[in-house]
Amino acid sequence: EFLNQCDGVIHNRPEIKEFAKIKDKLNVPMTFIAQPHNVDYFKKSFFNMKNLTLYEYIPNHPPRHGSTRAFCDYISKKHNIPVVRREYKKGGVYWWQTQEEFIKEWSSCQFHVNLDPIEYFPGNQCTQVASTGTIQIGGVNDNHRLLYPDTATTDWKILEDRLLDYINNEDSRFNTINYAWTKLNEVFSFDSVRNNINKFIGEIK
Numbered sequence: 001e002f003l004n005q006c007d008g009v010i011h012n013r014p015e016i017k018e019f020a021k022i023k024d025k026l027n028v029p030m031t032f033i034a035q036p037h038n039v040d041y042f043k044k045s046f047f048n049m050k051n052l053t054l055y056e057y058i059p060n061h062p063p064r065h066g067s068t069r070a071f072c073d074y075i076s077k078k079h080n081i082p083v084v085r086r087e088y089k090k091g092g093v094y095w096w097q098t099q100e101e102f103i104k105e106w107s108s109c110q111f112h113v114n115l116d117p118i119e120y121f122p123g124n125q126c127t128q129v130a131s132t133g134t135i136q137i138g139g140v141n142d143n144h145r146l147l148y149p150d151t152a153t154t155d156w157k158i159l160e161d162r163l164l165d166y167i168n169n170e171d172s173r174f175n176t177i178n179y180a181w182t183k184l185n186e187v188f189s190f191d192s193v194r195n196n197i198n199k200f201i202g203e204i205k
Contacts, residue, residue, distance in 0.1 A: 115154045126144055
């Protein structure tokens with residue numbers, strides 16, 4: 001009832017699955033407008049030359065860990081690729097590292113690995129990954145599917161094949177980085193979000 005008293009409804013998830021029942025009951029327009037991301041700042045501050053390493057990203061919430069660590073161990077041992085790990089402590093408290101140190105650590109790696117198996121999380125970390133030229137490997141969050149559709153899975157065989165292709169094929173690697181960067185700007189940049197807000201306001205006036 002409250003939402004139907006509004007002129008319109010904005011949600012910040014690129015897929016509407018979780019809001020489908022709400023949308024069906026609305027008599028006002030509903031649209032997706034992304035949470036804005038400072039794309040240019042991240043590129044200027046953290047876009048750099050990459051080491052051929054895997055960054056093992058473990059989210060705070062334990063059910064989201066999935067098989068990330070096991071996959072990194074498997075790839076590292078089989079293909080002799082180093083893994084950079086951020087120590088996880090019970091409760092997910094990363095108090096010993098600043099946000100800047102954290103970003104510099106993973107953005108120096110060519111691959112950011114996170115096989116999060118839960119679909120209903122947005123995957124905000126992935127927008128940062130795309131803005132630094134690192135490639136996301138794994139995960140089924142919204143932004144994984146939006147920015148890195150070829151690796152938005154937890155299937156080890158698919159991820160291993162894509163990983164080796166990126167390592168051995170410079171064009172494939174570049175195309176993936178470029179696709180994510182272009183899509184990031186189309187959806188999450190300040191200009192894009194501002195334009196989408198203004199467009200939606202115009203539609204509901």
